[in-house]
Amino acid sequence: MSRAETVGIVGAGRFGTALGSVLARANRRVILWSRDPEIVDAIQTQRRCPRLPDAPLPEPLVATADPRVLASEARFLVMAVSSTNVRERSRELGNYLDGSHIVVHAIGALATPNNERVSEVVALGLPTLKIGALAGPALPADLVAGEYASMVIASAFDEVVAEGRRLLNAPPVLRLYSSKDLAGVELASALAGAYTVALGLCDGLGMGVGPRAVLITRAVAEMARLSVAAGAEARTAAGLAGLGNMLVRATERSVDYQLGRRLADGVITADGQRTEGARAAIAGAELAKKLRVRMPVLTGVAAVLAGRAEPREAAALIGDTVAVEE
Amino acid sequence: MASDRPVREAENRLEHFNADRERLLAEVERRVVARRVTEAKQGGSAALEDVLNDVAFSEIKRLEASRQKNGALDRWKDLSRRLMQMSEAEKEQELRDLVRYYGRDVVGNFDARVYKFATGIGPSLLNTLFSPTTAFRQGFGVLGNLDQRIHPDGEVALAHTCAERGTVIITPTHSSNMDSPAIGFALMRAGLPPTTYGAGKNLFTNPFISFFMRNLGAYRVDRRLRFELYKDVLKEYSTVLLEHGYHSLFFPGGTRCRSNIVEKHLKLGLLGTSVTAYKNLVREGAPNKRLYIVPATINYRLVLEAETLIDDYLAETGKSRYIITDDEFSRVGRIVEFFRKILAHEGSVVVRFGRPFDPFGNDITDDGESIDRAGRHVDPASFIRGANGEVSDDDQRDAEYTRALGRRLAAVYPKLTVFHSTHLVARAVYDEVCKRAGTRDIYRLMRLTLPPIQKADALAGIDRLRARLVETPAYGAEHPQFLDQATTDKLADGVRALSTFHTRIAVEDRGETLQVSDMKLLYYYQNRTAHIPPAGPAEAA
Numbered sequence: 001m002s003r004a005e006t007v008g009i010v011g012a013g014r015f016g017t018a019l020g021s022v023l024a025r026a027n028r029r030v031i032l033w034s035r036d037p038e039i040v041d042a043i044q045t046q047r048r049c050p051r052l053p054d055a056p057l058p059e060p061l062v063a064t065a066d067p068r069v070l071a072s073e074a075r076f077l078v079m080a081v082s083s084t085n086v087r088e089r090s091r092e093l094g095n096y097l098d099g100s101h102i103v104v105h106a107i108g109a110l111a112t113p114n115n116e117r118v119s120e121v122v123a124l125g126l127p128t129l130k131i132g133a134l135a136g137p138a139l140p141a142d143l144v145a146g147e148y149a150s151m152v153i154a155s156a157f158d159e160v161v162a163e164g165r166r167l168l169n170a171p172p173v174l175r176l177y178s179s180k181d182l183a184g185v186e187l188a189s190a191l192a193g194a195y196t197v198a199l200g201l202c203d204g205l206g207m208g209v210g211p212r213a214v215l216i217t218r219a220v221a222e223m224a225r226l227s228v229a230a231g232a233e234a235r236t237a238a239g240l241a242g243l244g245n246m247l248v249r250a251t252e253r254s255v256d257y258q259l260g261r262r263l264a265d266g267v268i269t270a271d272g273q274r275t276e277g278a279r280a281a282i283a284g285a286e287l288a289k290k291l292r293v294r295m296p297v298l299t300g301v302a303a304v305l306a307g308r309a310e311p312r313e314a315a316a317l318i319g320d321t322v323a324v325e326e
Numbered sequence: 327m328a329s330d331r332p333v334r335e336a337e338n339r340l341e342h343f344n345a346d347r348e349r350l351l352a353e354v355e356r357r358v359v360a361r362r363v364t365e366a367k368q369g370g371s372a373a374l375e376d377v378l379n380d381v382a383f384s385e386i387k388r389l390e391a392s393r394q395k396n397g398a399l400d401r402w403k404d405l406s407r408r409l410m411q412m413s414e415a416e417k418e419q420e421l422r423d424l425v426r427y428y429g430r431d432v433v434g435n436f437d438a439r440v441y442k443f444a445t446g447i448g449p450s451l452l453n454t455l456f457s458p459t460t461a462f463r464q465g466f467g468v469l470g471n472l473d474q475r476i477h478p479d480g481e482v483a484l485a486h487t488c489a490e491r492g493t494v495i496i497t498p499t500h501s502s503n504m505d506s507p508a509i510g511f512a513l514m515r516a517g518l519p520p521t522t523y524g525a526g527k528n529l530f531t532n533p534f535i536s537f538f539m540r541n542l543g544a545y546r547v548d549r550r551l552r553f554e555l556y557k558d559v560l561k562e563y564s565t566v567l568l569e570h571g572y573h574s575l576f577f578p579g580g581t582r583c584r585s586n587i588v589e590k591h592l593k594l595g596l597l598g599t600s601v602t603a604y605k606n607l608v609r610e611g612a613p614n615k616r617l618y619i620v621p622a623t624i625n626y627r628l629v630l631e632a633e634t635l636i637d638d639y640l641a642e643t644g645k646s647r648y649i650i651t652d653d654e655f656s657r658v659g660r661i662v663e664f665f666r667k668i669l670a671h672e673g674s675v676v677v678r679f680g681r682p683f684d685p686f687g688n689d690i691t692d693d694g695e696s697i698d699r700a701g702r703h704v705d706p707a708s709f710i711r712g713a714n715g716e717v718s719d720d721d722q723r724d725a726e727y728t729r730a731l732g733r734r735l736a737a738v739y740p741k742l743t744v745f746h747s748t749h750l751v752a753r754a755v756y757d758e759v760c761k762r763a764g765t766r767d768i769y770r771l772m773r774l775t776l777p778p779i780q781k782a783d784a785l786a787g788i789d790r791l792r793a794r795l796v797e798t799p800a801y802g803a804e805h806p807q808f809l810d811q812a813t814t815d816k817l818a819d820g821v822r823a824l825s826t827f828h829t830r831i832a833v834e835d836r837g838e839t840l841q842v843s844d845m846k847l848l849y850y851y852q853n854r855t856a857h858i859p860p861a862g863p864a865e866a867a
Contacts, residue, residue, distance in 0.1 A: 002713070002714065003713050003714060004712070004713030004714060075712075075713040076713075091700060094698065094700055094702065095702065098704060098705055098708035099686065099704060099705070099706070099707075099708035099709030099710075099711075100708045100709065100711045100712065100713070100715075123699065124699050124700065125699075125700055126698070126700075127688075127698035127699075127700075127702065127704040127708075128709075129686065129687075129709070129726070129727065129730055130723070156726050156729075157722070157723055157726050158720075158722045158723070159720055159722070159723050
């Protein structure tokens with residue numbers, strides 16, 4: 001298969017592997033790049049990735065530890081690394097890419113240490129301008145199990161969106177929707193993780209379905225306010241990247257949700273900055289402060305994570321102290 | 327900033343322009359017609375009938391509105407009537423005729439004799455004409471040296487490298503109709519070649535300036551013609567010029583900036599033709615014929631049309647005019663005054679050049695090679711190639727590249743801004759006024775009766791501004807020739823300028839105090855510093 005028909009995946013973590021599995025099973029050629037030679041070897045010899053052993057990785061998928069091979073054999077790349085590594089990986093990969101490459105990231109977080117959107121960080125490291133984001137309710141386990149999942153691909157470049165939809169659509173498992181609101185999709189995707197922590201906290205405190213529903217709607221409203229202040233579209237918050245992502249993660253399968261429950265149980269307190277959702281909560285609260293946007297729920301979660309508030313105090317903020325127009 | 331590297335004069339490619347003109351026009355005609363005919367075959371609104379109808383409808387509407395009775399209207403009415411009966415071949419011929427007609431309307435001219443005059447004895451003669459007293463006092467030779475009046479600086483040496491290696495597109499800020507001659511002189515004094523540029527057709531009605539514009543490479547842009555075919559011809563003409571190596575000048579801000587705020591939201595205009603031209607060059611196998619976008623700011627001590635522009639800016643929303651034809655530029659007397667009073671002042675115009683970009687907004691090395699944001703070499707041709715290395719056409723992608731380039735230009739303009747005494751004085755006085763009034767809202771300030779400002783407060787404000795400029799180069803810089811000027815002298819100079827040139831007095835010197843007489847004009851000049859946020863409670867109001 002030609003370079004134009006190949007999807008490159010950067011990072012053999014859970015999502016990267018699951019996406020590779022879905023695509024390879026749909027007979028799409030995939031080249032998976034990992035810096036870890038043992039993982040590459042496991043994929044090549046056993047057709048299994050140690051980080052997601054249940055995922056079948058059939059023949060159209062190959063793994064490599066050589067970024068040159070990735071860059072030369074695939075023009076369309078999906079970055080599926082953690083937000084803490086994205087700056088370094090982009091810079092490393094940038095040594096081998098050129099202006100023709102298309103890079104979309106699937107990182108639902110804000111980048112450390114400056115809380116930039118991930119696409120801004122990726123753009124600094126790569127030569128190409130054709131950058132996008134992939135987000136939505138597609139959990140690795142669901143993808144591996146062949147459950148129906150949808151994601152949204154966003155970019156200012158129509159070509160990025162069109163190529164993403166052409167190469168990543170793998171019905172009946174994965175369907176791609178399109179958006180031009182790159183900033184909105186990235187913010188919603190990042191903040192959805194933060195609000196998943198809040199949902200875990202809410203459920204852990206046994207607050208019931210009423211407050212839970214209020215929390216979800218307040219979360220969408222807060223995301224929309226922040227998005228508009230950051231130059232994005234309000235409605236994106238209620239789409240796949242925002243509301244969709246939040247709903248799918250609000251189960252025990254999500255590490256962000258688990259973190260929220262543990263916070264509620266008092267099992268952990270101030271050291272909870274280990275998940276993407278936790279990092280997004282703290283980064284989002286800082287961004288909200290900078291842009292002067294009121295986000296009581298998000299700042300409450302961030303305060304709990306920073307050890308500045310008790311879970312019950314934060315939960316009280318769900319009701320919002322000032323009722324404003326919906 | 328200014329480089330010590332000696333700059334020899336780059337080749338003036340415009341000298342070949344007249345010999346090239348017919349070939350260029352033929353190429354424009356061939357491309358536009360071929361593209362339109364191909365699109366028409368796909369049907370829909372691209373049908374030739376719709377294209378021709380759009381032209382006829384727009385021209386009839388324009389001529390009826392202008393109430394011209396010169397027979398031109400009949401031509402378009404006739405086309406409109408015939409349209410339904412025309413065969414496809416006849417429509418194609420009509421299209422060809424129209425493209426040729428508008429191409430000839432647009433096309434420029436370059437007369438080497440006029441260039442020599444303008445760049446040689448022209449300035450001396452102009453100065454002698456406009457400032458005879460000074461001429462006799464200081465001597466003819468001094469007056470011939472426009473270096474003292476129009477001062478080019480910044481990345482001149484790099485712009486020169488780019489002009490030798492490829493084709494440059496100068497992209498300055500736009501404040502005044504004097505910008506074209508000002509930057510023309512600045513390029514010449516910097517040893518850079520003259521450029522072709524699109525100038526509003528309304529400017530050609532000024533007999534003084536149109537003679538030079540007509541013969542120094544300017545082509546005419548009729549902003550009244552809004553139909554697609556005209557824009558197509560204009561863009562193709564610009565593209566063909568760039569492909570053939572003619573250095574160009576675009577004002578990415580579009581029309582003159584009414585507010586005098588350093589331009590942030592660029593309309594980009596013809597800037598996108600740089601991507602198209604480079605794409606065509608790569609497709610023709612010449613990827614090393616590079617195009618470079620050179621940012622520049624034109625910084626006037628006083629702006630000829632300041633009063634009209636700020637009035638227009640502050641006019642009720644929606645009433646500001648896109649094309650202004652009755653401003654100071656339309657009055658020869660005011661232009662004479664401009665030369666006599668403004669250009670008589672040493673260093674009254676500074677043109678500062680920035681580091682060039684490639685058409686995709688990438689930085690370049692000192693040798694003109696593109697580098698990415700991490701500082702690595704990158705092949706500019708790769709930006710327009712598809713998966714298999716083929717050059718691909720994608721208008722949306724190219725428009726996005728141009729927007730990215732526009733963002734980079736807008737980001738670099740503040741840093742390239744040069745502040746004259748007029749700007750610093752206006753800002754310091756404005757800050758004092760705002761502090762006393764408790765608001766920075768110009769509409770509220772305009773309604774207030776303003777108390778006098780103590781000179782000591784204004785001096786302190788100027789000192790604070792000067793310190794902040796040294797501390798934060800991203801805000802811009804003081805005029806390089808007046809870095810050592812005492813603040814008291816700067817205040818006196820700025821107040822004198824703001825109170826003597828314009829018909830209205832912005833600020834008056836009343837001994838120990840200063841009185842704001844025209845808030846709008848003061849606002850106009852302080853706006854040049856608007857990207858510098860108020861420093862603190864003292865200025866924030």
